[in-house]
Amino acid sequence: MNPFVTHEVFNQPEPLVDYDLFATNRALQDALRFNAPGLELAPLQALGREVGTAAMQRHARLANVHTPVLHTHDRFGRRIDEVEFHPSYHALMTAAVGAGLHGTPWAEAGDPVAAGAGRSPHVQRAAGFMLFTELEPSMLCPISMTYAATPGLRGNAAIYADWAAKLQSRWYDPQLAVWRDKPGVTMGMGMTEKQGGSDVRANTTQAVRDGADAWGERYVLTGHKWFFSAPMCDAFLVLAQAPAGLTCFFLPRVLPDGTRNALRIQRLKDKLGNKANASSEVEFHGATAWLVGEEGRGVPQILEMGTMTRLDCSLGTSGLMRQALAQALNHTAQRSAFGKPLIEQPLMKNVLADMALESEAAVALSIRLARAFDRAQDPRERLLARVLTPIAKFWICKRGAALAQEAMECLGGNGYVEEGGEGVLARIYREMPVNSIWEGASNIMAIDLLRALRKGDIAAALAEELKPARGAHPALDRLMDALPTRVEAMATETQARRLAQDVALAVQAALLVQTAPAAVHEAFCASRIGGDWGQTFGTLGEGADFDAILARAMPR
Missing domain, CATH: 2.40.110.20 (Butyryl-CoA Dehydrogenase, subunit A; domain 2)
Structure with a gap:
């Protein structure tokens, strides 16, 4: 025995690595079954396995530690205006482009034959975007912009003819060339x-x-x-x-x-x-x-593209929320305190279950919005895209930062440290605000929703969307009944954020009623809409089925 050994390392969890992000995401699987029945899942299954590997997680860490470097001139003084990236950035871009997360969906989008065959390119791409975000979100910015800009080029037929196939290609080439x-x-x-x-x-x-x-x-x-x-x-x-x-x-x-x-x-x-x-x-x-x-x-042209990037803000935050929750669940399942694993402590159960409800509701709303993009030829779906886009962007992105902070707290000090870029939760927490700010901050989204709901056809489409959940929970029924009156009575924009919050909660609840087990949608309605909830995570009522909610959310 070495007399100078000070302690043995124990009661520290194994990292969440080499696991299948798709197979363990039951909320995403159920959202896909509801919104795109018959969808070919093999590409998502392959991507879920790939982004959970230690090798890809290492690329994500290195791409964030070795940040981009600007070179305005070469060594001879010539202007070059180039940004140098770490090789791991290019490895991640290669994987994202190879998975078709950029302009590829437009090759099938709007094709009724493809849609009838169960290929919903925007829903499939949305699910893949969420999975990839769990690995590394920031390099997805050019992926998202390529997705949004591709259809915008149709405003110039000659350029679209030359560039469309290249924008939809699954080959990534970082070189500046013609x-x-x-x-x-x-x-x-x-x-x-x-x-x-x-x-x-x-x-x-x-x-x-x-x-x-x-x-x-x-x-x-x-x-x-x-x-x-x-x-x-x-x-x-x-x-x-x-x-x-x-x-x-x-x-x-x-x-x-x-x-x-x-x-x-x-x-x-x-x-x-x-x-x-x-x-x-x-x-x-x-x-x-x-x-x-x-x-x-120019403004209408840009607004059309902004709708698609706002979808990606919702998808990206949903993916980050899922990974933050997964990290918290993985840690608390292995870390013991006061005689038993943290996840078995009653109050921690409440916190984790509450976060799981928030994460699943975000997934449900984001994938439903993507379905509206796939069904853009349907007038009702176009109206729904108009109203679901601002509420998803507003509410999901708003809730993301709060959930990330709570997940970090579940890990305690271990969640707060960076440790050479391996602090996944610290990286997630720093990433969360960008999706709320980018492509229109919260006030813009709330006012946009108010303007939309003042149009009778859009309000009617929303009411029809909520209708299948009628009778599932009395609090949800009351909220659905009150929404039209609130819109009519709103003389100014001062209450637009509250309206956006409540519309988002109503839509999320209605979706969970149709896609999630009773333990999930009953706890969501009771807490978010019925008022059996505090003003922070971990305040679900005693009637919530904590064990069932957590079993559904576990990443392993």
């Missing part, structure tokens, strides 16, 4: 400026017409963008002021003749989270761009 020489490409967006933020009509970047060519009307852009994410993408949709007003343009990094466009990266943002992704400030020094859509119609 589009025709690459097996696959990605796209980003540049909307906001210093003085305007979400008020893009205040943009000052100027666009001057510079002739026409095979891609249509060509312009020269001069100005800046304050948030220009993923600057190593192959092209961007940007907003600029043309003679007819704010207009959408297609701006490639490399021009068709092989020369680099006049886009100058000023610096990379030093952000709270989202560390693996390069967010930048840029200037356009007479950059060449092509018209997308009509002059002066």
